[in-house]
Amino acid sequence: MQPRFQHIKSVLLDKISHGEMQSGDRVPSENQLAEQYKVSRMTARRALTELVDEGILARSQGLGTFVADHRPMSSMLEIRSIQDEIKQRGHRYSNLQFIKQTILATEQQSAWLGVEHKSEIFHTQIVHLENDLPVQVEDRLVNPAWAPDYLQQNFALTSANKYLNNVAPLTQADHIVEAILPNAQMAELLKIDLNQPCLKVCRRTYSAKGIVSYALLYHPGNRYRLGSHLEFNPTN
Structure with missing residues (x-):
């Protein structure tokens, strides 16, 4: 038979996993749990404390205990492989690779990559999944001059970021982040409703040789976050 605190933990975890309690929802207090499950406040406190320590719940002084925002967070200040991010979380x-082709650059695409209008460029579209759930659609244009073997890569084994950084080491990157509503195609790729907001990241990467790639990265807003930690040196 489960210890009583463990039973309370299991019930709360089950409610969270089935969506009965979602990120930001307040969970019952120690007193409420103690009364509901006929246990001492100490037992109820232990159940809540362990869930807080495990990152499932978050305490807010004077407000109570809430279901933590457990969406993955990606840094805005570094270029990381989505493959590495997911594996580092233990997931x-x-x-899924939907597009892998050579195309002729439109005027807009040629401006993004700094190439001649109608010159050949590479285009890939890859959907990245975490535990079989789409977390990013990567729509990428690549300058063949700096990565001539790009389309020959097996992106099930290596990421576009890793390959490009190997052949044309990254020196600079531009980011633009905005919230959008997906079109029908993007909603289908991400397995979300049309009214579900997305995070759209426009990223252009440079090497010492020139512009290497221009990527549009789409994330379902309810499954992904962007953030970073900054440190500043105090000045006198």
């Missing part, structure tokens, strides 16, 4: 990574 299963996979992807």
